[in-house]
Amino acid sequence: MALVVMKFGGSSVSDADKMKFVAGKIIAKKNDGNKIVTVVSAPGDTTDDLLEMSGKISLDPPEREMDMLLATGEMVSISLLAMAVNAQGEKAISLTGPQAGITSDLYHTKAKIKNINPKKIKSLLAKNNIVIVAGFQALNAKGDFSTLGRGGSDLTAVALSAALNADLCEIYSDVEGVFTTDPRVVKDARKLDFISYDEMLEMAGSGAQVLQARSVEVAKKFGVEIHSRCTFSDKDGTIITSEEKIGGKKVEELLISGVTFDKNQVKFTIIDIPDMPGIAAKIFGRLAKIGVNVDMIIQSAAVNKKNDISFTTTKQDMKKTQIELDKLAIELKAESVICDDQVAKVSIVGIGMRSNAGVAGRMFELLHKKGINIEMISTSEIKISCIVDIIDMEKAVNELHKGFGLSKQKEQI
Numbered sequence: 343m344a345l346v347v348m349k350f351g352g353s354s355v356s357d358a359d360k361m362k363f364v365a366g367k368i369i370a371k372k373n374d375g376n377k378i379v380t381v382v383s384a385p386g387d388t389t390d391d392l393l394e395m396s397g398k399i400s401l402d403p404p405e406r407e408m409d410m411l412l413a414t415g416e417m418v419s420i421s422l423l424a425m426a427v428n429a430q431g432e433k434a435i436s437l438t439g440p441q442a443g444i445t446s447d448l449y450h451t452k453a454k455i456k457n458i459n460p461k462k463i464k465s466l467l468a469k470n471n472i473v474i475v476a477g478f479q480a481l482n483a484k485g486d487f488s489t490l491g492r493g494g495s496d497l498t499a500v501a502l503s504a505a506l507n508a509d510l511c512e513i514y515s516d517v518e519g520v521f522t523t524d525p526r527v528v529k530d531a532r533k534l535d536f537i538s539y540d541e542m543l544e545m546a547g548s549g550a551q552v553l554q555a556r557s558v559e560v561a562k563k564f565g566v567e568i569h570s571r572c573t574f575s576d577k578d579g580t581i582i583t584s585e586e587k588i589g590g591k592k593v594e595e596l597l598i599s600g601v602t603f604d605k606n607q608v609k610f611t612i613i614d615i616p617d618m619p620g621i622a623a624k625i626f627g628r629l630a631k632i633g634v635n636v637d638m639i640i641q642s643a644a645v646n647k648k649n650d651i652s653f654t655t656t657k658q659d660m661k662k663t664q665i666e667l668d669k670l671a672i673e674l675k676a677e678s679v680i681c682d683d684q685v686a687k688v689s690i691v692g693i694g695m696r697s698n699a700g701v702a703g704r705m706f707e708l709l710h711k712k713g714i715n716i717e718m719i720s721t722s723e724i725k726i727s728c729i730v731d732i733i734d735m736e737k738a739v740n741e742l743h744k745g746f747g748l749s750k751q752k753e754q755i
């Protein structure tokens with residue numbers, strides 16, 4: 343008898359009919375002779391709606407209360423799904439994250455899981471229950487709810503799979519798996535049969551929403567193989583696993599595996615700062631102190647002992663970054679601070695880059711051919727990212743997808 347963790351995202355449980363459908367799917371899997379632990383997200387756009395509602399009440403709500411609020415979304419799903427399973431004649435019990443034994447550090451809204459004590463889940467499974475666990479939430483050492491960052495139900499599913507030593511970790515959503523790019527943006531995107539942890543990590547980290555980046559990190563650490571697949575289809579999805587396991591199973595060797603994009607970007611430029619030691623340390627030290635996550639950084643060559651520094655952050659951090667930089671500009675005698683939120687990040691990801699020169703040149707050439715200006719560039723071993731004007735984003739994604747031979751109708755590179 344195998345133990346299967348099945349995670350269903352918000353779009354899979356957005357109304358009563360979908361809840362009933364998911365209940366049927368879970369029961370069918372149990373009837374195949376498996377023990378089932380299900381993880382669910384809040385229905386549909388509930389988390390976004392709760393965030394919006396809180397924004398109308400307070401611009402700076404206490405983080406503890408924010409987590410109390412956000413944790414309610416997943417509790418709607420677990421109770422309704424357990425009712426749906428019971429109504430179809432099977433035994434199911436719902437558990438909050440804390441009831442499931444999931445504990446976290448003391449951070450709110452982006453807590454890290456510290457430990458999982460699966461005793462209660464195991465004893466419920468032993469009594470033939472389907473166990474339904476709320477994703478995205480945990481209990482911290484103060485006895486309060488914490489949440490695990492957006493998309494955090496994926497992390498709950500992977501972490502539970504590791505703690506329970508599950509045989510399968512299936513993450514169900516509204517797409518058939520991991521595609522070469524977002525199938526909603528590029529119509530001829532192709533589903534990948536396999537993708538390595540490292541590539542998936544870079545894709546998720548640069549905007550591919552299909553899996554939360556931290557869940558992939560934990561999957562890699564504990565060797566949890568993920569099957570990303572569609573709730574509304576029985577087709578095989580994408581297996582996310584180690585490069586060694588994929589080995590010769592890839593039908594074709596692609597230079598890059600995917601193209602991603604991220605509109606949640608803001609570019610700041612500090613103009614004419616004195617060119618002397620310690621300036622960058624001061625700016626980024628101060629931003630780190632107020633919890634701003636900085637992504638790409640560029641420093642221009644000095645002219646007349648002055649230079650410009652540009653960097654990107656997320657739209658959530660825009661306001662506090664602006665306030666801090668305005669203070670810093672006065673302290674450092676910089677000329678001015680420019681903020682541009684009409685930018686997007688476009689990235690290509692693939693382990694094929696390691697052994698092939700010229701991938702970056704090819705990317706820049708493809709963008710140039712379409713008249714797209716590159717504002718910033720950053721690279722890692724298996725990823726190249728460019729900041730472009732938000733107006734050019736879709737054109738850039740389509741061009742790179744086609745130009746690197748990822749479309750169904752392939753263009754040779």
Ligand code: ADP
Binds near residue numbers: 493
């Ligand atoms: P869930 O609600 O099930 O957690 P998400 O909305 O978080 O689902 O993730 C699924 C969405 O991710 C898809 O609807 C798709 O538009 C988007 N997506 C972005 N990039 C990719 C990609 N490379 N492959 C598949 N889906 C992607």
Ligand code: ASP
Binds near residue numbers: 415
């Ligand atoms: N409901 C949470 C969110 O929208 C967690 C999740 O869906 O995974 O981010």
Ligand code: MG
Binds near residue numbers: 553
């Ligand atoms: Mg998700």
